Each structure stands twice: as C-alpha cells, then as structure tokens.
Amino acid sequence: MDERAGLTEKIRARALELGFDEVGVSPAGPLGRDDYYLAWLGRGFAGEMDYLQRNLEPRLDPRAALPGARSIVSVALNYYPGDHESAARPGAAAGLAPGATGNGVGGRGPGRASANRARVDGVGAGPDDMSGAVAGVGGIGAGKADANGDGPGASAADPGAGGWSLSGRVARYAWGSDYHAEIRERLEALAAFMRDLGGPEARTRLAVDTSALLERELASRTGIGWFGKNTNLVSTRLGMWCFLGEILTTLELAYDLPHPDRCGSCTRCVEACPTEALTPHTMDATRCISYLTIEHRGSIPRALREGIGDWVFGCDLCLEVCPWNRFARPSEDPMVRGRVPGGRLDAEGLLRMSEEEFRRQFRGTALTRAKRRGLQRNAAVVLGNLGDPTAVPALVEALGSPDPLVRGHAAWALGQIGGATAEQALRQTMEREEDAEVREEIGLALEAAAARQRGGVGQAEPGERVEQAVPA
Ligand code: B12
Ligand code: SF4
Ligand code: SF4
Numbered sequence: 275m276d277e278r279a280g281l282t283e284k285i286r287a288r289a290l291e292l293g294f295d296e297v298g299v300s301p302a303g304p305l306g307r308d309d310y311y312l313a314w315l316g317r318g319f320a321g322e323m324d325y326l327q328r329n330l331e332p333r334l335d336p337r338a339a340l341p342g343a344r345s346i347v348s349v350a351l352n353y354y355p356g357d358h359e360s361a362a363r364p365g366a367a368a369g370l371a372p373g374a375t376g377n378g379v380g381g382r383g384p385g386r387a388s389a390n391r392a393r394v395d396g397v398g399a400g401p402d403d404m405s406g407a408v409a410g411v412g413g414i415g416a417g418k419a420d421a422n423g424d425g426p427g428a429s430a431a432d433p434g435a436g437g438w439s440l441s442g443r444v445a446r447y448a449w450g451s452d453y454h455a456e457i458r459e460r461l462e463a464l465a466a467f468m469r470d471l472g473g474p475e476a477r478t479r480l481a482v483d484t485s486a487l488l489e490r491e492l493a494s495r496t497g498i499g500w501f502g503k504n505t506n507l508v509s510t511r512l513g514m515w516c517f518l519g520e521i522l523t524t525l526e527l528a529y530d531l532p533h534p535d536r537c538g539s540c541t542r543c544v545e546a547c548p549t550e551a552l553t554p555h556t557m558d559a560t561r562c563i564s565y566l567t568i569e570h571r572g573s574i575p576r577a578l579r580e581g582i583g584d585w586v587f588g589c590d591l592c593l594e595v596c597p598w599n600r601f602a603r604p605s606e607d608p609m610v611r612g613r614v615p616g617g618r619l620d621a622e623g624l625l626r627m628s629e630e631e632f633r634r635q636f637r638g639t640a641l642t643r644a645k646r647r648g649l650q651r652n653a654a655v656v657l658g659n660l661g662d663p664t665a666v667p668a669l670v671e672a673l674g675s676p677d678p679l680v681r682g683h684a685a686w687a688l689g690q691i692g693g694a695t696a697e698q699a700l701r702q703t704m705e706r707e708e709d710a711e712v713r714e715e716i717g718l719a720l721e722a723a724a725a726r727q728r729g730g731v732g733q734a735e736p737g738e739r740v741e742q743a744v745p746a
Contacts, residue, residue, distance in 0.1 A: 279528040281471060288467045289349055292460045293607060294519075295512060296350040298496025298530045302343040302522060304335040305491055314556070321560040323569055329486040336487055336522055340479040345527040346520055347464070348493045350507070351457060352605040354515035355449045359616035361441055361584065440665055441618035442656040445564065445588025446515065448640040449617055450610040455638075457482045457519045465521050472525045482519040489518040497530040503554040504543035504592035510536065513599035536598070543592035548581040552592060563589035567652045568644050573682060573711065576718070579655050586619055586652045587641055613639045621660075622668040624653035625684070650680045658687030666691060670699040681707070682715040689719025692726040 282299055289297040311333060320326040331338035336346060447453065458480065465478040481487050490507045494500050499509035499516075506514050544552045551561035559565040563585050566574050574582070582589075593599070613636075627635075632646040641649065654672060657665040665687070672684035685703070688696040697720065704716045 276528075278526055281525065282528040284471060285347060285464070285468055285527070289347070289464050292463055293351065294349040294460065295352045295516065296498045296509060298348050298493065298498045299527045300346050300348065300492060300495040300532075301529050302337050302340075302346050305333075305488060307488065307491060308334050311488070317558070319556075319558045319560065321565060321569070322571065323559065323565070325486075332486045333488050336492070336520075339481070339485065339487065340477065340522040340524070342477065342524045343479070343522040345523050345525055345529070346492055346496075347468075347523065347527070348489075348496045348498055349457075349461070349464075349519045349521075350493060350498050350509060350512060350516040351453075351519070351607070352512045352515060352602070353447055353450070353453065353517055353607070353610045354513070354599075354602045354605050355446055355611040355617070356604050357617070358443050359618060361439065361618065440621050440657065440660060440662060441616075442584050442586025442621045442624075442653060443590075444586060444614045444617050444619055444641070445590045446593075446617065447517070448588060449614045450608075450612055451638050452640050452642075453517050453609065454482055454484065454640075456609045457517060461519050461521055465523075468521065468523055468525060472523070475524065477524045479522045480520065481522070482517070485520075487520060489520060492520055493518050495532050497533045500533045500535045500537070501555065502543065502596065503537050503541060504547075504552055504596070505555060505557045506593060508536070508596060508598050510598060511601055513602035514593040514596050515599070515602050515605075540597065542595040542597070546591045546595040548583060548591065549578050563591075567648070571648070573679060574651065574655060576686065579686065580659060582652075582655050583659055584656050586621060586624065586656050587644060587649065614641075619649075619653075621653040621656045622665060624649050625657075625668050625672050625680075647677050647679055650675070650677070651683045654680065654683035654687045658683075658690035661691055663691055663693055663696075666693065666695050666699075670695070673699060673703045678709040678712050681709070682712045685712065685715040685719045689722035692723040697723050 285299075286297045311330075314320070315327055337343045461480040461482060465480050468478055469476045481489070483489070490501055490505070493507050498518075499507045499512075502508040502514070504514075507516070507518065508514055509516055541554065544554055547562075549561045549563060549566075551558050551563075559569075561578060563578075563582050566578060566582065567585060567587055567589070627646065627650070629646055632649070636642050644652065650672070654669065657669060669684045669688050669691070672680055673688075675681050675684070681703075685700060688700055700716050700720050700723070704713065704720075707713050707716060
C-alpha cells in the first residue's frame with residue numbers, strides 16, 4: 275500500500291469510529307457545474323434563499339474555501355429514525371377515503387385521495403436494475419377521525435390522551451437533535467486526527483450544510499451515492515436518509531471513484547411530489563414543501579397550501595417512495611430521534627404555544643429554523659387541510675394573534691373548514707382587522723366557506739372528514 279492509500283485508510287477507519295456510516299474521498303478541483311448552477315439561480319428556483327446566491331466561488335470550485343486544498347473527505351451519517359406514527363388512534367381510521375395514503379391527509383374528496391395513491395404506489399416504475407416493493411413509505415392515512423383534541427396546555431410534541439388526532443408530520447431529519455452541531459463536533463475530531471497524521475503543514479477546513487459547498491455533488495464524486503432524480507443523494511446502503519459533511523484538506527490522499535447513477539427509468543420521486551416541485555434532477559425550491567414550511571418567511575402561496583397536506587415542518591414524500599430505501603436500517607445514533615416522538619406535532623398546541631414554550635421545547639433541534647411564527651403558520655395550513663371542525667376554536671383564537679402572518683393563515687384554514695362558527699368569527703374579525711393582506715385572506719375565506727355551504731357540504735360533525743362535491 276502506498277503512503278497516500280495508507281493515510282486514507284487511517285482516516286476512513288477513524289471516521290467510522292466517530293460514528294459516520296460512509297466515507298469517500300475525491301480530489302479538490304472545479305466541479306464543472308457552473309452552467310447548471312447559474313441557470314438554476316437564474317430561473318429563480320432558489321426563492322428567498324439568498325445565501326445560495328452569495329459566495330459562489332467555493333460552490334463551483336471548493337479550493338476557494340481552502341487555498342491549497344488537494345482532497346475532500348466526504349462523510350454520510352444515517353439518520354433514519356423509523357416511520358411516522360399513524361395520525362389516527364387504532365380503530366379510528368375507518369372513516370378514511372379509499373386510497374387515503376400518500377400525502378397523509380386523506381384528501382378532501384375522492385379525486386384527490388386516489389391521485390395521491392397512484393403517485394405513491396408507482397407500481398412497475400422501479401429502477402431498471404431493481405425489483406421489489408417500495409420500502410419505508412410511512413405516513414399512512416393521517417385523516418382526522420377523532421374529536422378528542424389535546425386542548426390547551428398539551429405539549430405540541432405529546433399526543434396526550436387523544437392520540438395524534440390533529441397533528442402535523444415533521445420530516446425525519448428533524449426528529450432528533452440539530453444535526454449541525456453534532457456532525458460538526460465529530461468532523462472537528464476527524465480534522466484534528468488528519469492534521470496529526472499530516473504534520474505541521476497539513477491544513478483542514480470542515481463543512482456541514484451551511485457552508486458554500488455543493489455537498490451532494492461532492493459526495494457523489496466519492497462513490498457514497500449518486501444524485502437522484504429528486505436531487506437528493508442516494509446510497510445503496512443508507513437509501514435517502516443520510517446527512518452529509520466534508521473536510522477539505524491540503525493532504526494528498528487516495529481517491530474513490532464516483533458512484534454510477536442507479537435510478538434507471540424510475541421516476542417515483544418526481545411523481546410523488548404533491549406540489550410539482552420536481553423535474554428529473556432539478557427542483558424548483560419555491561414549490562417545495564420543505565422550502566415553504568422551513569425557509570420561506572412570508573405567506574405561503576395559496577395555490578400551494580392544499581398540497582402541503584399535513585406536513586408541519588419539512589417533507590419526506592419524494593424520499594419515502596425511493597425503492598433504494600429498502601436497504602435502510604434505523605440508526606442507532608442517539609442524535610437522530612427523541613425530540614419529536616412519533617414524528618408528529620400537535621397542530622393546535624403549536625398554534626397556542628408561547629414564545630417561551632417554543633424555546634423550551636425546540637431548543638437544540640432543527641425546528642427552530644422555522645421560528646415560532648413559521649410553525650404557527652404551518653400549523654394553521656395543516657388544520658385547514660385536515661378539515662376537522664374541532665380545530666375551529668384554536669383557529670378562532672389564532673385570529674387574535676398579534677402576528678398578521680398567523681392571522682391570515684388561520685383565516686384561510688377556517689375558510690377550508692367552513693361552518694357557522696367559523697364564518698361568524700371571520701365576519702367579526704373583518705370588522706376590526708386593519709392589515710390589508712389579512713383582510714384579503716378573510717374575504718377569500720368567507721367566499722370559500724360560502725361555496726362549501728352552497729355545495730351542500732356544511733359543517734361536519736366532530737370526527738367526520740369534510741368531503742367536497744368533487745366530480746369523480
Ligand atoms: C438549500 C437546501 C435545501 C433547499 C433546496 C433543495 C435543493 N434541491 O436544492 C430545500 C429547503 C428545499 C431543501 C430541502 C431538503 N433538504 Co436540503 N439543503 C440545502 C443546502 C443548504 C444547499 C443545496 C443547494 O446548494 N441547492 C442548489 C442546487 C442547484 O444544488 P444541488 O441540488 O446540490 O445540485 C448540484 C449538484 O448536485 C449537481 N448535480 C450532481 N449530479 C448531477 C446530475 C445531473 C443529471 C444534474 C442535472 C445535476 C447534478 O447539480 C447541481 C448544481 O451544481 C444543502 C447543503 C449544501 N451545502 O449542499 C442541504 C441538503 C442538500 N439538504 C438536505 C436534506 C436532508 C434536505 C431534506 C431531505 C429535508 C426535509 N426532509 O425536509 C429536503 C429534501 C428535498 C429534496 N428533494 O431535495 C441534505 C441532503 C442529504 C442527501 N442525502 O442528499 C443536505 C446535503 C444537508 C446535509 N448536510 O445533510 N434543502
Ligand atoms: S420534499 Fe416534498 S415538496 Fe419537496 S420536492 Fe420532495 S415531495 Fe416535493
Ligand atoms: S431517486 Fe427517485 S428516480 Fe431515483 S430510484 Fe429513487 S425514487 Fe427512483
């Protein structure tokens with residue numbers, strides 16, 4: 275074994291010892307993705323994520339982040355925590371429309387529910403070189419089917435006696451402690467080890483998520499996985515559920531080969547996206563639920579709210595359907611779970627949560643990224659989509675929020691649910707509301723509620739799902 279290979283093997287062994295699941299090494303140099311990346315930005319696909327427009331040089335050639343860098347060590351860490359608990363308590367799911375899988379809300383009518391099922395099942399769409407069923411598809415039938423909400427005072431992460439009846443789903447990557455700090459600590463230990471091996475001349479720079487690097491591009495060059503059609507890195511061993519991190523170094527190391535693309539003719543992820551954010555290998559982030567519920571700060575475009583279903587933070591739909599997940603095994607790492615039991619948050623609890631409770635409950639998790647007002651906005655959208663009249667009191671309270679963002683989305687949700695109480699609260703609020711955007715939301719919500727009434731839908735009894743007269 276030559277010196278570079280020996281050095282690389284020691285680094286690989288140390289990385290595995292530190293708890294990383296995959297390690298790969300690539301030469302530092304230009305990535306050759308300039309045209310693609312600049313065109314992506316030019317099409318406005320980054321939305322409000324201004325940081326993706328800044329500091330372009332290291333994204334196109336990582337040596338700009340560490341002058342003299344010769345090698346990049348990429349690592350992947352399995353974060354698969356298992357699947358979401360069902361939203362309905364055992365026996366309570368009987369009222370779900372047939373095919374109410376996929377986006378997990380059960381749909382608001384037969385048309386939508388079956389469309390979701392068709393998207394997720396994707397029978398026969400597997401990659402050329404694979405067979406077998408979709409593994410890891412969680413979130414089955416989250417339709418609200420029970421009237422026992424948790425009520426005020428319940429923790430948003432605690433199902434309480436009522437089960438997960440009015441809950442929203444959280445993307446799996448956020449079920450545990452914030453991965454940034456955890457991975458950074460382990461990368462620091464690995465970087466120190468590398469500097470010890472390399473002697474006084476050796477320099478390192480580490481990165482995880484927030485650095486101006488194209489992490490998936492870098493990982494795909496090391497054989498850890500390939501750039502899947504939903505733009506995530508897919509590993510044959512870990513599936514889609516892995517965090518990435520890197521160490522740039524001046525050390526000369528032995529390099530791995532890039533992983534071949536193993537998607538074949540499969541397009542399940544593209545078809546599973548309820549907001550049509552994906553075309554193969556490209557995402558319009560402004561349509562992605564993950565962007566809308568985490569990164570986006572303002573009002574969620576009305577046309578996209580229904581597609582959000584019951585996702586209160588992030589989205590895993592295009593990950594869940596990937597057939598390569600069948601090889602994923604739940605991670606033993608304590609950082610990947612424990613903060614969001616069952617992968618769900620009580621949406622009413624979120625709406626009523628004070629700033630202090632928010633800080634106490636979510637400190638040290640990725641959920642703080644959305645801020646309290648963002649989570650409350652998302653919770654209102656989820657409740658509107660669940661369509662359960664038992665959520666009306668919490669939403670009426672939210673019409674009194676000091677934050678117009680929360681008031682506007684609560685109004686929308688009340689319009690989706692409809693019924694006499696919702697309409698009366700909307701009218702009363704209109705009399706005192708001064709914010710132009712919230713007034714617009716209330717006007718539209720009143721129209722939606724009236725249309726629902728004209729369609730003969732009316733307010734459902736607690737425990738019923740609201741069905742619309744949708745042509746089959
Ligand atoms: C901004 C961002 C987002 C945005 C935008 C996502 C996007 N697709 O760009 C939003 C908020 C939507 C998002 C969502 C998620 N994210 Co994110 N996100 C990032 C971040 C910070 C930057 C990504 C970026 O630069 N995007 C711009 C686009 C243009 O670049 P790109 O997609 O990376 O693609 C480049 C190359 O890979 C390349 N390429 C490589 N091979 C090929 C092949 C072909 C054919 C083509 C055309 C191009 C191509 O082309 C591109 C341009 O150079 C990275 C961390 C980082 N620094 O990389 C994490 C990161 C990508 N996110 C991560 C995660 C976990 C998620 C979520 C799963 C979280 C969730 N469940 O809600 C979702 C997944 C959604 C999805 N389908 O991608 C992980 C991904 C791990 C993995 N296994 O891939 C990362 C790497 C963070 C980390 N350190 O672990 N994210
Ligand atoms: S994370 Fe959800 S919304 Fe975003 S691209 Fe994937 S399926 Fe679509
Ligand atoms: S990334 Fe998408 S296209 Fe590729 S195998 Fe997975 S689901 Fe299929």
